[in-house]
Each structure stands twice: as C-alpha cells, then as structure tokens.
Amino acid sequence: MDYNILIGGAAGQGMDTLASAFSQVLHKRGYQIFTLQDYMSRVRGGHNYFQIRFSDEKVKSHSEVLDGIIALNQETLDLHIGRLKPDGFAFADVEVKSDDKRLITIHAKETAKEAGNVKTMSSVTLGALIKLFNMDEAFMKEIFSEKFDVELTEQNMASFKRGQEMVESRYEIGKGNPEKTMLIQANEAIALGALASGLKFYSAYPMTPSTSIMSYLTRRAKKAKMIVEQAEDELAAINMAIGASYAGVRSMTGTSGGGFSLMTEALGLAGIAEIPLVIAVIQRPGPATGLPTRTEQSDLKFVINASQGEFGRMVIAVRNPEDAFYQTARAFNMADKYQLPVILLGDQYLSDALQTIEPFDLEKISIDRHLADPKPYEEGKVYNRYELSENGISPRLIPGIVPGTAVNIDSDEHDIIGNITEAAEVRIDMVEKRARKFDLLKQELIEPDLLGEENMDILLVGWGSTYSQLSEAVDMLNEVGKNKYGALVFGDIWPLPQKKLMEKARKAKAIINVEQNYYGQLADLIRQETGIAMTASVLRFDGRPLSASEIAKKVKEV
Amino acid sequence: MADIHDFKTFETAWCPGCGDFSILESLEGTLAELGLKPHEVLIVGGIGQAAKTPQYLNANGFAGLHGRALPPAAAAKIANHNLKVIINTGDGDSYGEGGNHFIHNIRRNVDMTHFVHNNQIYGLTKGQSSPTSDIGHVTDFTPDGVINQALNPILTAIALGAGFVARAFSGDKDHLKEMMKEAINYNGYALVDILQPCVSFNKVNTFAWYKKRVYKLTGDESYNPNDKIGAMTKALEWGDKIPLGIIYKEEKKSYTDHFEFLRESTLLEIPYDKKLIQSLIEEFVQ
Ligand SMILES: Cc1ncc(C[n+]2csc(CCOP(=O)(O)OP(=O)(O)O)c2C)c(N)n1
Ligand code: SF4
Ligand SMILES: [Mg+2]
Numbered sequence: 001m002d003y004n005i006l007i008g009g010a011a012g013q014g015m016d017t018l019a020s021a022f023s024q025v026l027h028k029r030g031y032q033i034f035t036l037q038d039y040m041s042r043v044r045g046g047h048n049y050f051q052i053r054f055s056d057e058k059v060k061s062h063s064e065v066l067d068g069i070i071a072l073n074q075e076t077l078d079l080h081i082g083r084l085k086p087d088g089f090a091f092a093d094v095e096v097k098s099d100d101k102r103l104i105t106i107h108a109k110e111t112a113k114e115a116g117n118v119k120t121m122s123s124v125t126l127g128a129l130i131k132l133f134n135m136d137e138a139f140m141k142e143i144f145s146e147k148f149d150v151e152l153t154e155q156n157m158a159s160f161k162r163g164q165e166m167v168e169s170r171y172e173i174g175k176g177n178p179e180k181t182m183l184i185q186a187n188e189a190i191a192l193g194a195l196a197s198g199l200k201f202y203s204a205y206p207m208t209p210s211t212s213i214m215s216y217l218t219r220r221a222k223k224a225k226m227i228v229e230q231a232e233d234e235l236a237a238i239n240m241a242i243g244a245s246y247a248g249v250r251s252m253t254g255t256s257g258g259g260f261s262l263m264t265e266a267l268g269l270a271g272i273a274e275i276p277l278v279i280a281v282i283q284r285p286g287p288a289t290g291l292p293t294r295t296e297q298s299d300l301k302f303v304i305n306a307s308q309g310e311f312g313r314m315v316i317a318v319r320n321p322e323d324a325f326y327q328t329a330r331a332f333n334m335a336d337k338y339q340l341p342v343i344l345l346g347d348q349y350l351s352d353a354l355q356t357i358e359p360f361d362l363e364k365i366s367i368d369r370h371l372a373d374p375k376p377y378e379e380g381k382v383y384n385r386y387e388l389s390e391n392g393i394s395p396r397l398i399p400g401i402v403p404g405t406a407v408n409i410d411s412d413e414h415d416i417i418g419n420i421t422e423a424a425e426v427r428i429d430m431v432e433k434r435a436r437k438f439d440l441l442k443q444e445l446i447e448p449d450l451l452g453e454e455n456m457d458i459l460l461v462g463w464g465s466t467y468s469q470l471s472e473a474v475d476m477l478n479e480v481g482k483n484k485y486g487a488l489v490f491g492d493i494w495p496l497p498q499k500k501l502m503e504k505a506r507k508a509k510a511i512i513n514v515e516q517n518y519y520g521q522l523a524d525l526i527r528q529e530t531g532i533a534m535t536a537s538v539l540r541f542d543g544r545p546l547s548a549s550e551i552a553k554k555v556k557e558v
Numbered sequence: 559m560a561d562i563h564d565f566k567t568f569e570t571a572w573c574p575g576c577g578d579f580s581i582l583e584s585l586e587g588t589l590a591e592l593g594l595k596p597h598e599v600l601i602v603g604g605i606g607q608a609a610k611t612p613q614y615l616n617a618n619g620f621a622g623l624h625g626r627a628l629p630p631a632a633a634a635k636i637a638n639h640n641l642k643v644i645i646n647t648g649d650g651d652s653y654g655e656g657g658n659h660f661i662h663n664i665r666r667n668v669d670m671t672h673f674v675h676n677n678q679i680y681g682l683t684k685g686q687s688s689p690t691s692d693i694g695h696v697t698d699f700t701p702d703g704v705i706n707q708a709l710n711p712i713l714t715a716i717a718l719g720a721g722f723v724a725r726a727f728s729g730d731k732d733h734l735k736e737m738m739k740e741a742i743n744y745n746g747y748a749l750v751d752i753l754q755p756c757v758s759f760n761k762v763n764t765f766a767w768y769k770k771r772v773y774k775l776t777g778d779e780s781y782n783p784n785d786k787i788g789a790m791t792k793a794l795e796w797g798d799k800i801p802l803g804i805i806y807k808e809e810k811k812s813y814t815d816h817f818e819f820l821r822e823s824t825l826l827e828i829p830y831d832k833k834l835i836q837s838l839i840e841e842f843v844q
Contacts, residue, residue: 182843183844192838200825201633201636222819224834225828226825227636229636235626235658236626239623243622243633244636247600247634247641247826248638249637249825251633266626269626359839360839362836398638400638400640408613408621409619410613419613420610
C-alpha cells in the first residue's frame with residue numbers, strides 16, 4: 001500500500017488545514033507519511049500544494065505519480081491532472097470544470113453552508129477523502145479541538161460527517177503500524193535537537209525557509225527557560241549569538257543564504273576569537289532574493305569559503321529529520337570542543353517536508369561543554385585565553401566565574417592573553433595553533449552513509465537532503481538494471497571525509513554526482529580535495545526537488 | 559585576588575594628549591569607586607581608537623567587529639546579568655557602521671552602559687569625517703567641507719526612547735566619572751556621549767573648542783531631566799553652547815526584567831531539564 005495525494009489551491013483557501021488534518025489522522029492511525037510542501041512567496045493567491053504520500057511501510061521521499069488530487073481551484077486540476085494515475089481520483093467543488101471521468105464533484109461550499117458555517121468547507125472535503133480510504137471519524141474530534149474552540153469543532157465535525165456521506169469507500173488500506181512514530185519537519189528537529197543540547201539563546205532575523213526554527217523555539221521558549229531574540233538584522237543575530245556564547249551559554253543563530261551573506265564577517269570573528277557557535281543555514285535558490293520558497297543546494301561552496309582570512313569551520317549537511325536532531329546535538333559538542341563555528345546546512349525541501357520517523361532517543365546524545373576546570377585558576381594559576389597548547393585547543397573559561405580572573409577575546413590577532421598584537425612570531429603561533437585544532441577535528445569526521453549495493457558498479461554521490469530520494473532511487477535501479485548501484489550521501493561535508501569515497505571510487509566503473517544545483521558543487525569539492533572526477537552528473541536547478549524516479553531515470557540516461 | 563587597582567595594566571597605542579586617556583582613567587576610577595572586581599565587569603568594544611579600551615583594562619574584554627559592539631554586549635548581559643556590561647567605542651563605530659544596532663538596542667533596553675568616545679572623526683583610519691562631524695568640517699577626505707548633516711546622538715536617543723541619555727567631556731574628569739557612575743547604576747540601556755578631542759585628526763573640535771562651549775546642567779535646579787520635551791529641546795543645543803550632564807532620564811523595566819525565569823538566577827545558571835526535553839519530544843509522538 002503506497003498512496004500519494006495532492007491537495008492544492010490558492011494561498012488562503014484552507015488547504016493548510018486540510019493537509020495538516022489529513023496528515024495527523026494518518027499519523028495517529030499508524031501510517032508512515034512523507035508530506036512535500038510546494039508554495040509561492042505570497043500570502044494570498046498563487047498556486048500552492050501539499051503532496052501527502054502514505055503507506056503502512058517506511059515512506060522515504062515524495063513521488064511524482066498521484067493517486068488523488070484535491071483541487072480547491074481550477075488551476076490545481078489543470079496543472080496536475082497529467083500526473084494522475086488512470087485509476088486515480090480527483091475531488092473538486094462545482095466551480096471546477098472538467099470532462100475527465102476521474103473527477104468527483106464535492107459540493108463542499110454548499111454543504112458547509114447547510115451544516116452551519118461556510119468556513120468549514122475543507123472539512124466536508126476531508127470527510128469525503130477519509131471515507132474514500134475507508135476510514136471512520138476516529139481522532140477527528142481530537143484533531144479539530146486542538147485547533148478550534150468548542151463551537152467551531154462542532155461545526156467542523158458536522159461538515160466532516162456530511163462529507164463522509166458523499167462518497168463510497170474505494171480503497172482498502174489495512175491497519176496502520178502500532179509502533180510509535182514522530183511526525184516532524186527537519187527544521188523542528190534542528191530546533192528540538194538544539195533544546196536537547198541545552199540551547200539557551202537563539203537570535204535570528206526571519207528568512208524563509210529558516211524561520212520555522214525560530215517559530216518552534218519561540219513557542220517553547222518560556223517552558224524551556226530560554227531566550228529567543230528577533231534581531232534587527234543578521235549582523236546583530238550572529239554577533240548576539242557570539243556574545244551569548246562568550247558569556248557561557250549555548251547559543252545559536254539560523255538563516256538562509258541572504259542572511260548568511262550578512263553574517264560572514266562575524267563568522268570569522270567566531271573563528272579568530274575561538275568562540276563556539278552553531279549556525280543553521282537553510283538554503284533556497286539564489287543569488288540575491290532568488291526563489292524564496294523553493295529548494296536548492298547551491299550554498300555549499302559559499303558556506304565552506306565564507307569570510308575573509310583562514311580559519312577552521314565545520315559544515316554538516318542535514319539529511320533527514322533524525323539526522324537533523326542528532327547532528328545538531330553533535331554540532332554543539334564539536335563547536336564547544338574545538339571552539340569554532342559549526343554550520344548545519346539544510347534546504348527548503350527538507351525543512352518543510354513533514355515525515356514520520358522513529359522517536360528521538362535522548363540517551364543517544366550527550367552534552368559535552370569542554371570547559372576548563374576553574375579550580376586551578378581559583379587557586380592562583382594565571383589564565384591565558386589563548387594558551388598555546390599542544391593540540392591547539394586552549395582552556396576556555398566563562399567570564400565572571402573565577403574571582404579576579406578576566407577572560408579576554410579579540411577579533412584582532414592577539415597574544416595568549418587575548419590582547420591585540422602585530423608581532424610576526426605571535427601571528428605565526430596563533431595561526432598554527434588554530435590549524436592544529438582543526439587538524440584534530442578531521443579525525444572525528446563521520447564518513448558518508450552508503451545506500452544500496454556495497455560493491456557497486458555505478459557509484460552515486462550526493463549530500464544533504466537528497467538522501468531520501470537517493471535511497472529510494474538506488475533501490476529502483478537495483479531492482480531492474482544489470483549494473484549494481486550504490487550511493488554515498490555526505491552529512492559531514494567540510495572538512496570532507498575521504499576514506500569511504502576513495503575506497504568506493506577506486507572500484508566503481510562510473511561515478512555520478514546527484515545535486516540540486518547547476519555547477520555540481522559537491523563534484524567540485526571532491527575533485528579539489530581528492531582529485532577524483534565525476535563521470536557524469538544529474539543536476540536540477542529549477543527550484544523543485546529531484547524525485548527518486550527522476551534520479552533513477554536520469555542515471556540510466558547519462 | 560586581584561583588586562580594584564588592577565584594572566589598569568596595559569600599555570596603550572594612543573597619541574599623547576588624546577582624550578581617550580582621560581576616559582580610560584575615569585573609567586578605571588569609576589569601577590574602583592564602585593567596588594567592582596575585574597571578573598565582574600565586561601568591557602566591550604567594536605573597532606577603532608576608542609574601541610581599544612577593553613585591551614587596556616584588566617577586566618573581561620570583548621574586542622569585537624567594527625560597528626558590532628552592542629549586539630554581543632547585549633547578549634552577554636542577557637546570558638549572565640550578573641556581569642556589569644560596559645561598551646566603550648567610537649562615534650563612527652556606534653552611529654555609523656553600527657547605526658542599526660544603536661537604534662534597536664535602545665528599543666531592546668538591555669541593562670548596559672554605552673560610552674561613546676565622540677571625537678567627531680574617524681581616528682583609526684586617519685581622519686575621515688564621522689556621522690557627528692559638523693557641516694563644513696574640512697578633512698583630507700572632505701576638502702570642500704562636510705555636506706551631510708551631523709547626527710545628533712542625544713536627540714536621536716531620546717526620540718528613540720532611551721531611558722538614560724547624558725553628555726560628558728573628557729576634559730572634565732570629575733564630571734565624567736559622575737556621569738559614568740550614574741549610567742552604570744541605571745537599570746537599562748544608558749548612553750553617555752563623551753566629547754573627546756582627537757589631537758591628530760580633528761583640527762576643528764579641539765580641546766579648547768570644547769572647553770569654550772561646554773557648561774554643566776548638574777546643579778541647575780531649573781532643568782528637569784525627566785521632562786522628555788524639555789530634554790529634546792535641550793538636546794538641540796549645539797554650537798556656541800553645549801550642555802553636559804544627564805539630559806534625559808526615565809525609569810523603566812530593562813530587558814531581563816521581563817522574564818520570570820531570570821528573577822532568581824541568570825540564564826547561565828538555569829539547569830538542563832531533561833524531563834522537559836523528553837516531554838517536548840513526546841508532543842510529536844503518536
Ligand atoms: C567592516 C569594517 N569596515 C571598516 C573598517 C575600518 N575602520 C576601522 S575603525 C574605523 C572608524 C573608526 O572611527 P570611530 O569609530 O569614530 O573610532 P575612533 O578611531 O575615532 O575612536 C573604520 C572605518 C573595519 N575595521 N571594518
Ligand atoms: S588618532 Fe585621535 S583618537 Fe586616535 S589616539 Fe590619536 S588623538 Fe586619539
Ligand atoms: Mg571617532
């Protein structure tokens with residue numbers, strides 16, 4: 001069982017409520033879901049849709065082929081009917097016209113009016129949809145009442161029931177899985193991962209598609225006893241996060257490419273002043289304002305190279321919500337241990353996709369602050385913020401803790417105390433000290449995940465969010481082809497882990513990079529770091545996500 | 559344990575005769591008189607001559623980026639409100655490069671003190687005009703004189719809702735110390751714009767130029783610093799006569815006062831609550 005339903009219309013037509021209620025019912029009934037969101041950068045009108053794919057087994061990514069379309073306007077039907085299966089269905093109100101036999105007219109508006117409130121028309125459609133899949137009204141009241149007051153809940157239930165009466169059941173979907181799952185987006189997982197890591201301070205300036213991190217944290221801030229500050233701009237956002245981190249609390253900022261452009265100087269401040277910092281950069285297509293609500297993986301080289309001068313940073317590409325949670329926790333530990341900035345790189349596709357996953361396990365994460373023991377300093381030992389240690393990591397004290405001891409940091413090149421200097425020898429010492437700790441970090445990298453065949457003929461390489469589609473694509477390819485396919489998907493991406501890549505690349509007949517950009521930035525990075533060149537590329541840069549079947553098809557073509 | 563006299567420790571890179579020396583000396587004196595210890599104070603600077611102040615004091619120091627002194631200062635205070643957070647930085651840093659942070663940190667009203675060393679010039683970069691250079695000011699970079707209007711920091715700060723706005727002069731250290739004390743003790747964002755002669759690059763606004771014009775409001779019974787309109791009128795005074803003292807003062811809640819959970823302890827001290835995190839995870843689980 002594997003169904004894929006599209007719900008589309010103009011912004012403001014109630015599609016969000018419909019999609020979210022349908023996802024919730026499916027989740028509560030124990031089905032696995034992958035919901036893709038496609039929306040325009042406007043508050044009213046335009047064309048927007050959700051694609052809800054559900055199954056009794058794990059759903060890895062979205063799919064292009066549709067079993068059903070809920071068309072809240074004519075445009076939705078016209079745009080997507082070409083993707084509807086021959087035995088699929090479409091729901092629409094009377095105003096939507098088509099000769100297509102698969103169209104079922106739902107008198108949603110009229111029925112909702114009769115039931116008492118026109119505004120509940122999406123519940124009429126929901127009732128019909130749920131009936132079509134042979135489900136009853138279980139969980140519905142609970143879902144409505146989470147959103148509406150008593151009266152509106154009653155009205156929605158009434159409309160829902162009328163919707164149920166409108167159609168006959170058509171699909172048998174069987175029982176859901178009794179095992180508990182989470183229904184979550186990757187941005188929420190990043191936010192939750194940060195809270196689980198002891199995040200106390202988040203400063204950011206709104207920018208799609210990163211804003212949902214801030215909105216989740218804002219909703220939970222009081223409970224979690226943390227501060228979320230909407231900064232006046234991204235310059236303030238990152239400088240505030242750095243200030244809070246200097247003062248000793250775990251802090252973080254988040255943005256998209258445009259905001260990150262404004263943050264670049266301060267990224268270097270975290271580098272030279274050696275202040276731990278976690279930054280979530282959720283990509284959208286650029287340059288400049290680009291396509292604000294769409295997806296791309298085109299900021300990889302930018303985040304790796306951003307800011308003047310040379311300093312170590314770590315970049316982790318987020319691959320799915322589980323990864324988002326656990327890698328965020330690790331990012332905080334790495335930032336604290338090596339006293340440098342760690343960037344979590346996500347994108348719109350992943351951030352807005354709602355997925356069912358295994359619940360997060362707090363036992364799997366730890367909080368390692370790597371702070372210096374204040375005791376010796378309390379007993380009179382002289383404190384030097386930038387002590388020239390063997391491994392390059394200097395003891396980090398929090399200001400205000402040790403009586404009489406000051407903690408000095410500087411964006412200028414500085415001596416061991418943290419005071420400005422232009423001495424050539426000191427400069428060399430400091431550059432080498434920072435390089436030593438970065439070399440140490442390289443020994444802790446996590447190799448990319450291997451999907452599909454271990455001993456592949458064709459090696460696909462990808463990073464970040466294409467994990468989900470690649471894992472499904474290699475399965476498709478291995479089912480039919482005579483070649484054996486495998487994929488390496490990078491999470492840790494800077495510095496680039498090379499062991500597994502070198503080993504697999506040596507044996508593969510061909511290597512193909514699969515990326516959501518025009519130039520193939522991972523391919524460039526791999527070539528730069530290892531000298532390995534790609535045989536071919538599968539790239540998409542129209543702002544829409546690659547699908548598994550599309551990857552499989554294109555891989556065979558190249 | 560280090561004591562108050564340990565605030566001063568380092569050799570400076572300022573020109574002999576620079577007003578920055580008097581400001582540094584006054585600051586040391588003020589901190590000592592307030593009985594503060596080096597670990598209890600955080601001095602934050604951006605980049606510039608004035609912004610080197612954190613380098614010259616034995617206290618916690620954050621020498622950040624040009625124009626970006628206020629954001630880390632505010633955040634450090636929010637993270638640990640036991641720290642006395644003081645910003646020492648230039649007019650270019652505060653009102654030019656950092657103008658947006660100046661505006662919004664007045665709105666934010668974190669309990670911190672902003673000492674602007676206002677020499678009406680860019681010192682470190684060798685003599686360009688600054689946002690507070692007056693019209694007609696001739697520099698190597700404005701050979702025909704400045705044509706942009708000067709920013710009035712006092713009026714701007716009052717208009718934006720700052721609760722403590724004062725002016726001082728580096729040439730009157732006793733008064734400067736008094737202003738510093740008042741500002742540090744004020745709960746909220748406090749601005750002291752300090753007139754500071756730059757002997758090397760500002761040949762217009764010299765020590766003598768300021769000396770001739772400044773007069774003190776302190777002790778003037780007829781002046782009421784709690785009257786906002788009166789204060790704004792006073793703030794417009796510039797040129798032949800320049801008022802020194804607290805121009806405007808108003809008590810209000812500072813940023814951290816708004817958070818119940820910061821009453822008993824600092825953000826830094828709040829312990830990790832694993833049970834709560836588990837419950838947040840559960841919210842997503844079915
Ligand atoms: C982003 C950035 N732009 C420009 C500079 C160069 N710069 C350093 S200090 C300064 C102006 C200093 O003027 P002010 O803040 O008034 O301080 P003063 O030196 O007069 O005390 C400039 C333009 C810089 N360091 N960083
Ligand atoms: S250049 Fe001006 S501001 Fe800088 S130290 Fe010299 S006199 Fe002072
Ligand atoms: Mg200046």
